[in-house]
Amino acid sequence: MSTLLVSHLNKRFGAFEALRDINLTLQSGEFVALVGASGCGKSTLLRIVGGLETRSNGVLEIDGVGITGPGHDRAMVFQDYSLYPWLSVIENVRFCRGLKAYRGQEANEAVRHADLLLELMGLTRVRNSRPDQLSGGMRQRVAIARALMAQPDFLLMDEPFGALDTQTREVMHDLILHVKEVEKSGILFVTHDVEEAVYLADRVVVLAPHPGHIDSVWHIDLPKRTQDLKLAPEFLHYKREITQRIRATSGMVSDLSVLAALAAG
Numbered sequence: 001m002s003t004l005l006v007s008h009l010n011k012r013f014g015a016f017e018a019l020r021d022i023n024l025t026l027q028s029g030e031f032v033a034l035v036g037a038s039g040c041g042k043s044t045l046l047r048i049v050g051g052l053e054t055r056s057n058g059v060l061e062i063d064g065v066g067i068t069g070p071g072h073d074r075a076m077v078f079q080d081y082s083l084y085p086w087l088s089v090i091e092n093v094r095f096c097r098g099l100k101a102y103r104g105q106e107a108n109e110a111v112r113h114a115d116l117l118l119e120l121m122g123l124t125r126v127r128n129s130r131p132d133q134l135s136g137g138m139r140q141r142v143a144i145a146r147a148l149m150a151q152p153d154f155l156l157m158d159e160p161f162g163a164l165d166t167q168t169r170e171v172m173h174d175l176i177l178h179v180k181e182v183e184k185s186g187i188l189f190v191t192h193d194v195e196e197a198v199y200l201a202d203r204v205v206v207l208a209p210h211p212g213h214i215d216s217v218w219h220i221d222l223p224k225r226t227q228d229l230k231l232a233p234e235f236l237h238y239k240r241e242i243t244q245r246i247r248a249t250s251g252m253v254s255d256l257s258v259l260a261a262l263a264a265g
């Protein structure tokens with residue numbers, strides 16, 4: 001069991017204050033979704049946790065050890081699948097760990113792990129295909145399998161299903177919940193889609209902008225996820241309340257409320 005700790009974290013880009021006093025913990029096997037208005041700092045926070053961006057100050061550590069850059073304990077998955085187009089599916093997955101550096105038993109285990117991940121992600125049938133021969137959903141499954149190859153404690157996902165159609169997204173949602181059960185990674189997941197956040201997460205963190213800070217944290221107490229759950233009153237309650245928080249913190253009013261205000265004089 002690993003614990004990721006973010007404590008009193010701040011981020012400035014020159015004079016611009018992007019994140020202020022962020023406090024967050026994430027444990028193995030937990031799913032936390034980050035939502036919030038555009039520009040509130042979701043991706044910046046994820047990139048800092050991933051070690052791709054520096055923090056200005058504050059604590060960022062895993063099991064008491066400070067994070068100073070990328071590491072095998074964290075893996076990132078982005079919206080654009082970032083696969084190697086000239087490699088097959090299985091080669092893309094194996095490439096993650098620089099398989100050539102492995103010797104003997106260790107290499108055998110890595111090969112076996114790659115095969116298991118293909119099976120877990122439903123990719124066995126296309127193991128020798130190249131990325132351009134696959135659908136978007138399949139490519140994203142390859143990207144996730146590759147991220148899992150490093151056996152990370154934490155999976156950091158930035159709008160990973162943003163480019164997929166609704167039906168494929170639903171399949172990916174159930175798949176990622178299954179992956180969470182099997183691999184026991186902690187997942188930090190950035191999304192614009194509140195329904196997606198409520199469906200997947202144990203906790204939803206709403207970030208607000210100017211500067212980016214945590215507005216509210218929602219513990220999602222829902223039974224086992226099935227697509228039908230999205231119609232249940234308690235699911236819709238979370239969705240409505242969180243959406244309202246995002247609207248309230250974004251500083252934007254919808255066209256309808258502007259029209260209503262104009263009509264009222």
Ligand SMILES: Nc1ncnc2c1ncn2[C@@H]1O[C@H](COP(=O)(O)OP(=O)(O)OP(=O)(O)O)[C@@H](O)[C@H]1O
Pocket residue numbers: 013016018036037038039040041042043044045
């Ligand atoms: N490298 C950078 N240099 C300067 N400003 C940056 C940099 N990266 C991000 N920002 C600014 O920090 C703020 C947060 O950006 P970020 O991309 O993290 O927001 P976000 O919540 O992920 O947005 P979106 O939902 O639109 O993707 C924005 O105002 C952005 O312009």
